[in-house]
Amino acid sequence: MKSLSILLLLCISFSAFPADHNILAYGAKADGKTISTKAIQAAVNKCSAEHGGRVIVPAGVFMSGTIVLKNDVELYLAEGAEIKGSANNKDYPQPQSADGKKATWALIVALDVHHIAITGRGTINGNGAAPAFQLGDDTAPGYTGIRPNIITMVNCKDIEILNIRLRNSPHWMQTYFRCENLHIKGIHIYNHANLNNDGIDIDSKNVLIEDCVIDSDDDGICLKSDDDTVPCENVTIRNCIIASNCGAIKFGTSSHSGFRNVNISNITIHKASQDLFRHWQQKVQFVDQPITAIAGISIENVDGGKTDNITIDNVFMEDVQTPIFIKLGNRGATKSKDPASFNPGHLRNVTISNVTAVSHSKITSSITGFPGFDVENVILKNIRITTPGKGTAAEAEAPLPENETAYPEARMFGVTLPSSGLYVRHAKGIVLQNITLQTLNVDARPQIIMDDVKDAQISLLNIEQTQISNAVINLVNSKNILWLNPNVIPSSHPLLTVDGAKSSGITVTGLKRSAGKVKVSATVPDGAVSVD
Template sequence: MLKLFFLLSALVLSASAALAQTYSVRAYGAVADGRTVATAAIQKAVDACTKAGGGTVEVPAGTYLIGTVFLKSNVTLHLDNGAVLKGSPNLTDYHAYTLPQYGQNYYGMLFTENAENVAITGEGTVDGNNQAFYDFTQAKTIDSVTTRYTRQKNNYRHVASGIGDGPVVPKDRPRQMVVFSVCKNVTVSNVSLINSPFWTLHFADCNDVRLTGIRLYSGLLVPNADGVDFTSCSNVTVSDCDIQAGDDALVVVGYDHHFEIPGYRNLRHVSENFVITNCNLQSASSGIRIGFLDQNTVRNVTVSNCNITNSTRGINISLRDEGSLENLTFDNIRIETKLRTGDWWGNGEPIHISAIRGNADKSVKMGRIKNVRFNNITCRGENGILLYGTAESPLEDVEFHNLTFDFTDSPLNGVAGGNVDLRGNLDPKFGLFARDIPGLLAEHINGLTVDNFKLNWVGTKASFLSNGLEVNHFTNLRIRDFQGAGAPGNAKAQPILLHDGTGAVVDGKVRKAK
């Protein structure tokens, strides 16, 4: 019996040792000179590791030029301190795929699908080499069709010289830099992800994901260079990350329509059970975006103890399609937003919630945004807080508790101020359009609570600024302890303006809407 015990113990230890084996990419021929393409050598190391039952593929210090490498189950890709995987500037080094409507495209640097127990760890760097795929001397501009309803018309976000805030002009480029598709038990920790030519890190239809301690800098001038995108994922923790992205920094959506890109065909649709905490976020678009087009339900998301700074939008909750965005909680968040030049979405709103149809198929029923809670939020921004439902999809049960907002003057008011950005909907008149701006504007909302809201107008002079708190087309409104006034310099501005609604109680007293 004792012999059997020792034999079984030896077998377990032997199996554990096999799983713990380390496979150095150098041993498989990878050259770290930054010039020799090392894709095949690194792939050999990954294949050997997974064939043996799993372990660690080690990337020692040095710069390795690669195209597309496919990670697999039970493999940890570990980047040593000083190790750099750098994207090849040659598109033919990346794995190509073809879509009928888009033609030939290319995967990015690291692609993993239908895998489990997979990780990227270490103090090293994945560098997408976006300098090879953009013209950094030219900026994209917004066309006159898009700007025709703005306050400034053709002068909207105009830059007299140079590229302003970008975005710079893309060339042909690889797609998502790092992808996990239909994977279980995924960890990405501590690595740096920089200079992505497209979305930086994409989790599609994944379950049990841990993202911690990463440094992600895609470049604030680079369009489409999202930070981290979660599409149809469940049971996710994001913590202690520093993300600075040219497009949305952190995205959670639940796609309802299947991708046709290989590896994206089995989406479960719903995204649920997210915890996001202790992160610093910057974006030329939204710091955090939840929902948008091609959408199904996102639910049970908790965000806490985060800083969103130097962003065009802070928190963006947008619905344009079916499904719902529900049970969303934001606690102890600092938000700083500003107006920008160039073709970026968003217009300086610290908080943006909108539900307006973007799906032209009228048989598709619009979803709902409901049960959204904001607690202990401090904002500083160059445009107002926006809650914009529609008669077809009114917002439901939105609460603010302990909200402070410093509404500041902007040097870009002349070229960008006094507008609302609801792009992605069907009616261009309500895409990007001129409107007087209150401190907080709510349209078509059933169940709004504003409890302890302090609004400060800081150096503001623009004539388009209006009321402190404005609510239109509502039911069941509760306002308590609002500390603020209408915009200074506007004699018609009111502290609180209510229109077309029922069930309003302000500081314990029933108040009728006009």
């Protein structure tokens, strides 16, 4: 009797373990032609109803439309398995979450569920090059097409996306909106079948992205903030390789609530493997190689959000037009019912360190707010930026438009900036520490311009240029600026120029007074500049 009781207990225990559900048993066909949506969905439904487990996709190509993941289901793609998206957009009904909001069409959808995963060594292919999906840019006026993502998840918790290969989405590769506890690890993304081909889009909290390889036409890893009340927050991104034709690491452009507590480290950025749509060298003047990313690091707060506590460390980037682009803007006012009282929020407490970058345009790295609204407390340290140079005196003197409501990207100010290394305007609390700016060719622009900047400190600034033909730093209407121990090779040109009637509290230490090293315009008040 005791033996029978033990046997029954073991049977009950084993029956409680999650089961595997092979989609072949539900009628799926691995012929690359038959639409197997119903069979795969039946396996998912059964798996969830039986307290969860794995839905197994074995080796072979399975055509499918939208698959809806359910609670406690792991979609496992075996080695050699491929789910390939149907080329008929009628196979992608628009999902709707429990709160009544419609979500983006997708091949794999999860709404309001928990404990879900997509794992394995197989591939999910969005079939994005199919003629039915070649509908142009979704930002174009009048765009009404249906182009599904590969993955859309909304209001989900406890998600794992591990090791799979994602290829050729008709639209974004994957998007996670208002999700919590998301772990993406070891995935390989190749996304060059269409426009708007982002790699990973995150608008969630408690997120870890690690050990991923991304090659995308559009943005690589893009943090978004579409909800007016819930920020994108508590995000860690580490140990990733990103190739992109647009923004490799990007915050925005959607930035309604903003971004908080984001830590990014150990990232390699380079050009995408191909460029089927962008052709920046043909479209953007002064881009000096055929394939480039628009920017390596872009932090954009332009829709009223509050962006705070961003740390980025140990980044190597090449093949970028602009290494670093930080922008507080006022685009949200253009969509507000009361533009005059629209609050643009804030962008502050950003630290970027240990970066090596090689750029390929005249569009300098920049940190900019707009009049009356400063970017605050940005630290750049241990940064080395190599630029092509060839800037002209006319470019150095050309006025730069504010353009505060424009689409935020590095070239929103034009195809050149008036400085060759870094441009800072409408900012407070800027620290530049151990910055090396190398210019490969003679450049008539100052290496650094600060315009309407308060409370800045510059130390260990190194300039590597065969011939300095302009000031190293130009300060315009800036206050409380401290430059410690300049170590620039003397030249016939001043190291520092100061302009503007609002300039005050500018101090250079460790520089013996010498004719021509500091040039102060007649508009600057007496006593505004001191040199030790």
